[in-house]
Amino acid sequence: xxxxxxxxxxxxxxxxxxxxxxxxxxxxxxxxxxxxxxxxxxxxxxxxxxxxxxxxxxxxxxxxxxxxxxxxxxxxxxxxxxxxxxxxxxxxxxxxxxxxxxxxxxxxxxxxxxxxxxxxxxxxxxxxxxxxxxxxxxxxxxxxxxxxxxxxxxxxxxx
Numbered sequence: 001x002x003x004x005x006x007x008x009x010x011x012x013x014x015x016x017x018x019x020x021x022x023x024x025x026x027x028x029x030x031x032x033x034x035x036x037x038x039x040x041x042x043x044x045x046x047x048x049x050x051x052x053x054x055x056x057x058x059x060x061x062x063x064x065x066x067x068x069x070x071x072x073x074x075x076x077x078x079x080x081x082x083x084x085x086x087x088x089x090x091x092x093x094x095x096x097x098x099x100x101x102x103x104x105x106x107x108x109x110x111x112x113x114x115x116x117x118x119x120x121x122x123x124x125x126x127x128x129x130x131x132x133x134x135x136x137x138x139x140x141x142x143x144x145x146x147x148x149x150x151x152x153x154x155x156x157x158x159x
Contacts, residue, residue: 022126022158024050030132030152032067033105042069042104044150050079057081061095065150070102073136075114089128091118099136108144112136118154128156 028046048063058080065073077095084090094115099107113136120130132154137147 023052024048024128024156024158026050026063026128026154026156028132028152028154030150032065032069032071032150033148034151035149036105036146042067042071044068044152046152046154048154050156053081057083061093063095063097067104069104071099071104072102073097073099073112073114077114087122089118089120089122089130091120091130092116093118093134105146105148106144107136107146107148108138109142111138111141113139116150120154120156126158128154130154130156 026046026048028048030044031041032044033041044065044067046063046065048061050061051059053059058078061077061079063075063077065071065075075095075097077093079091079093082090082092094113096111096113098110099112100110101107114134116132116134118130118132120128122128132152134150134152135147136150138145
C-alpha cells in the first residue's frame with residue numbers, strides 16, 4: 001500500500017511539473033457549415049475554457065458555441081498541444097456535447113461529436129491567436145447525420 005501511495009505521489013508531481021502555467025479563456029468567431037449549402041451556413045461564436053495541461057501536453061476543455069441561426073452547442077473535450085516551434089502550436093482536439101438547432105441546421109439529434117485541429121501563434125504576452133478547423137456530427141447515432149464543418153479565428157487569453 002505504501003508503494004502505491006508513493007507511486008501516486010510521484011505521478012502527481014510529474015503531472016504538475018509538466019503542466020502548463022496558463023489556463024486559457026478562448027474567444028472565437030468564424031463560419032458555421034463552411035463546406036455545405038450556403039443557405040445553412042451562418043456566423044459562429046465560441047467561448048472555451050482550456051484548463052492547464054494534466055499530462056504532458058494533454059488538457060481538458062469546456063466550450064460553448066452559438067451561431068446566428070440560433071444553434072447552440074455545449075461541449076466537453078480534450079486537446080493535445082504539439083509545439084512545432086517555440087511560438088507555433090498545432091492542437092488536435094475532440095469532444096462530445098449537446099446541440100440544439102433552433103433555426104440552424106438540423107444535425108439529426110442532440111448528441112454531437114466535434115473533432116478538429118487548431119494552428120496557433122503565441123505572442124510574447126502568452127496570448128495565442130489561432131485558426132481552428134473542426135467537424136461536428138452525431139457519428140451515425142441517429143438516422144440523419146449531415147455533419148458540419150467550421151472555420152474559426154480564435155484568441156486565447158491566459159489568466
